[in-house]
Amino acid sequence: MKRCLIALLLVATAVAVEKPNVVLLYADDLGYGDVSCYGSKTITTPNIDRLAAEGLRFTDGHCAAATCTPSRFAMLTGEYAFRQKGTGVLPGDAKLIIPPGRATLASIFQGAGYRTGVVGKWHLGLGDGGLDWNGEVKPGPNEIGFDHCFIMAATGDRVPCVYVQDHRVVGLDPADPIQVSYQQPFPGEPTGKQNPELLRMHPSHGHDMALINGISRIGYMKGGKSAIWKDEDMADTFTAAAVKFIEASKSGAFFLYFAAHDPNVPRVPHPRFVGKSGMGPRGDAILQFDDCVGTILATLDRLGLKENTLVLLSSDNGPVVDDGYKDDAVEKLGTHKPAGPLRGGKYSAFEGGTRVPFIIRWPAKVNPGVSAALVSQVDFPASFAALTGQKAPESARDSQNMLPALLGQDSAGRAELVEQGGPLALRQGVWKFIPSSPGQAVSKNTHNETGNAPKARLYDLSQDLGEAENLAEMHPERVQNMAAALEKIQSGTGR
Numbered sequence: 167m168k169r170c171l172i173a174l175l176l177v178a179t180a181v182a183v184e185k186p187n188v189v190l191l192y193a194d195d196l197g198y199g200d201v202s203c204y205g206s207k208t209i210t211t212p213n214i215d216r217l218a219a220e221g222l223r224f225t226d227g228h229c230a231a232a233t234c235t236p237s238r239f240a241m242l243t244g245e246y247a248f249r250q251k252g253t254g255v256l257p258g259d260a261k262l263i264i265p266p267g268r269a270t271l272a273s274i275f276q277g278a279g280y281r282t283g284v285v286g287k288w289h290l291g292l293g294d295g296g297l298d299w300n301g302e303v304k305p306g307p308n309e310i311g312f313d314h315c316f317i318m319a320a321t322g323d324r325v326p327c328v329y330v331q332d333h334r335v336v337g338l339d340p341a342d343p344i345q346v347s348y349q350q351p352f353p354g355e356p357t358g359k360q361n362p363e364l365l366r367m368h369p370s371h372g373h374d375m376a377l378i379n380g381i382s383r384i385g386y387m388k389g390g391k392s393a394i395w396k397d398e399d400m401a402d403t404f405t406a407a408a409v410k411f412i413e414a415s416k417s418g419a420f421f422l423y424f425a426a427h428d429p430n431v432p433r434v435p436h437p438r439f440v441g442k443s444g445m446g447p448r449g450d451a452i453l454q455f456d457d458c459v460g461t462i463l464a465t466l467d468r469l470g471l472k473e474n475t476l477v478l479l480s481s482d483n484g485p486v487v488d489d490g491y492k493d494d495a496v497e498k499l500g501t502h503k504p505a506g507p508l509r510g511g512k513y514s515a516f517e518g519g520t521r522v523p524f525i526i527r528w529p530a531k532v533n534p535g536v537s538a539a540l541v542s543q544v545d546f547p548a549s550f551a552a553l554t555g556q557k558a559p560e561s562a563r564d565s566q567n568m569l570p571a572l573l574g575q576d577s578a579g580r581a582e583l584v585e586q587g588g589p590l591a592l593r594q595g596v597w598k599f600i601p602s603s604p605g606q607a608v609s610k611n612t613h614n615e616t617g618n619a620p621k622a623r624l625y626d627l628s629q630d631l632g633e634a635e636n637l638a639e640m641h642p643e644r645v646q647n648m649a650a651a652l653e654k655i656q657s658g659t660g661r
């Protein structure tokens with residue numbers, strides 16, 4: 167009898183360990199050098215550092231693209247975004263770009279009996295064309311694998327500036343319906359262009375349309391006044407929704423995709439963070455993200471969920487300093503290097519575009535440490551399918567089961583990885599290849615390097631992490647092979 171009980175207990179523990187909760191803490195535009203556990207001396211992120219100290223910190227972990235929409239598309243579907251038209255940065259009135267019925271990271275967790283939720287920035291479109299924001303807002307996250315959603319449609323700098331919870335705009339007064347247009351302004355509604363005197367933060371480029379809360383955005387909107395978010399409270403609102411989801415889900419296994427908005431623009435942190443970084447709103451917004459991480463980790467501690475919850479922290483793309491608002495980010499940057507030792511940042515095919523903070527903590531299974539394995543968010547669908555004992559969906563064609571690397575049991579990771587900046591780049595081990603590509607080498611607005619250049623580039627990242635010395639002429643054969651390998655992947659005949 168006693169032996170039976172012990173056996174039962176062992177089985178129960180084994181099952182519990184095999185089915186961890188998964189919490190994906192996802193920052194927006196957070197760079198490799200923006201957190202102290204990746205070596206920054208100019209900013210202190212104690213909660214992210216705690217996660218790194220208790221978990222596995224990857225030094226070569228990537229998002230799938232150097233901007234938000236393609237990066238998230240690839241992470242959720244397991245397919246590189248360059249394969250699908252219409253996966254560039256979306257306007258706030260775009261329709262859902264992941265068709266209902268297609269397998270996603272969330273539906274994979276659902277298939278294993280998890281309760282799934284997304285809180286925060288969505289930016290993958292909503293509806294199937296001509297959406298009425300005053301009615302049922304669908305299809306959206308609920309139709310592609312999330313049991314629960316509390317989101318903003320696109321970004322903080324795009325209308326509509328309201329939250330959507332499970333098919334409904336939150337706090338909407340039917341007497342004051344919302345209208346959204348990305349074509350024309352609504353007569354009588356203030357815009358950044360027409361009413362600069364009403365602005366408390368001025369655009370540096372773009373962002374001169376609908377004027378909401380003293381900040382002008384991309385796109386026009388009218389009405390829905392009672393539903394409009396307060397920018398200063400956004401991080402707290404999302405964190406509270408995340409905590410609520412965890413509390414409501416704790417009796418079974420759950421997957422939470424916490425998609426924070428910090429430090430994307432407009433950077434409007436809560437007053438308690440204002441001035442705290444000494445770097446202006448961008449730095450303050452990073453401290454705010456770190457604080458959200460702290461609150462969510464504390465919730466896991468409080469509910470006794472720490473041991474068997476896999477917490478994954480990463481970012482959707484590399485950093486940018488001036489992304490369209492005069493918010494002192496450039497003036498107050500000082501010696502801070504948002505991409506750390508890497509070249510480029512958001513919008514870039516250099517490493518700074520996609521190599522981002524990437525940390526996994528799972529006390530029951532993962533030994534703390536540092537891993538140099540080459541890993542990518544595009545591998546989440548196949549890897550988490552494997553973790554939950556399922557077959558990877560066929561549509562996740564670029565997703566590889568990297569579970570051993572993600573759990574610290576394999577130190578190599580991927581053999582090859584495509585990095586989608588402006589041009590596509592290819593990694594093979596320590597080698598990095600960027601084909602010749604027309605277009606501006608430096609974005610005239612953000613001043614970030616794009617990775618475009620008339621000549622092909624080859625770098626040995628083991629000697630030259632900052633991609634300074636082009637070795638293409640010294641290694642013509644490798645250049646040829648890597649160009650062919652990239653083409654093969656692009657045409658769908660290789661991986």
Ligand code: NG6
Nearest residue numbers: 233234235255321371372373489490
């Ligand atoms: C750009 C915006 C930028 C940001 C970006 C998307 C302008 C001039 N620039 O088009 O501010 O919104 O799109 O960022 O409008 S992302 O992180 O969501 O990909």
Ligand code: CA
Nearest residue numbers: 194195234482
């Ligand atoms: Ca982003």
